[in-house]
Amino acid sequence: MKLLRHGPIGAEKPGLLHSDGSIRDLSGVVADIGGAALSDAGIAALRAVDAASLPVVAPGTRLGPCVAGTGKFICIGLNYSDHAAETGASVPPEPIIFMKATSAICGPNDPIIIPRGSVKTDWEVELAVIIGTKAKYVSEDKALDHVAGYAITNDVSERAFQTERSGQWTKGKSCDNFGQIGPWLVTRDEVADPQALAMWLTVNGEKVQNGSTRTMVYGVAHLVSYLTQFMTLHPGDVISTGTPPGVGLGMKPPRYLKPGDVVELGVEGLGQQRQDVIADPT
Structure with missing residues (x-):
């Protein structure tokens, strides 16, 4: 099942992608795509709904982030061996964890906003894991039981803010519209193996990232x-699991986004995103 949220910013309604390709409104069935709706029982209840009987959402309606109520947006750094190599970094002996501000979260096709003072805004296609049930001190063999599903994220990054402004990476990762999530949450039963998904990203039609989750460290x-050894994960928390090679930072010479660029990205079975790059209008 492919769950989503549709409508204006801040007023999104729950929905799903019907087998006929239309978007159907779930607001008469569930309050939002978050909280208890992400549990196995919640998803089973949504799966039992006759999608053909639901109202059709007008084509062209904006899609919002596919999950609501995200308390933590957790990112994993240098989690692809080939990406670590292109940046000149060593593969970490344990996962590198950093947080992305939840205020960065936006819809899958909302624009990438170049922040004031930015000279190195970069792209990163990533697989997102969306937590469905509370998880604390979970063993690896039980870990996926706590996953509601998967989505695409673009972990947009301002490299100068990230690495040249002192401190941790968060300041280069948390600008407005630096966290597109969606277009839909694909429930875990539809993803046979999250470690076997092709992923790609283009800038102005040129394919710059072409990788696979197989190369995750x-x-x-x-x-x-x-993560559950350090913090409790809650329904709606998002884990962005790292990016394959092909980011602007790793190019020779490095290449970064500018207003007018168009970024498109996708992960096998999870749909795709499209973003116009614009200057901060504020």
Whole structure:
């Protein structure tokens, strides 16, 4: 099942992608795609709904982030061996964890906003793991039981803010519209193996990232288990699991986004995103 949220910013309604390709409104069935709706029981209840009987959402309606109520937006750094190599970094002996501000979260096709003072805004296609049930001190063999599903994220990054402004990476990762999530949450039963998904990203039609989750250093089950040794994960929390090679930072010479660029990205079975790059209008 592919769950989503549709409508204006801040007023999104729950929905799903019907087998006929239309978007159907779930607001008469569930309050939102978050909280208890992400549990196995909640998803089973949504799966039992006759999608053909639901109201059709008008084509072209904006899609919001596919999950509501995200308390933590957790990112994993240098989690692809080939990406670590392109940046000149060593593969970490344990997962690198950093937080992205939840205020960065936006819809899958909302624009990438170049922040004031930015000279190195970069792209990163990533697999997102969306937590469905509370998880604390979870073993690796039970970790995926706590996953509601998967989505695409673009972990947009301002490299100068990230690495040249002192301190931790968070300041280069948390600008407005630096966290597109969606277009939909694909429930875990539809993803046979999260470690076997092709992923790609283009800038102005040029394919710059072309990778696979096979080259993750630390797989999804390990990451979920690992994180629960340090913090409790709650329904709606998002784990962005790292990016394959092909980011602007790794190019020779480095290449970064500018207003007018168009970024498109996708992960096998999870749909795709499209973003216009604009200057901060504020």
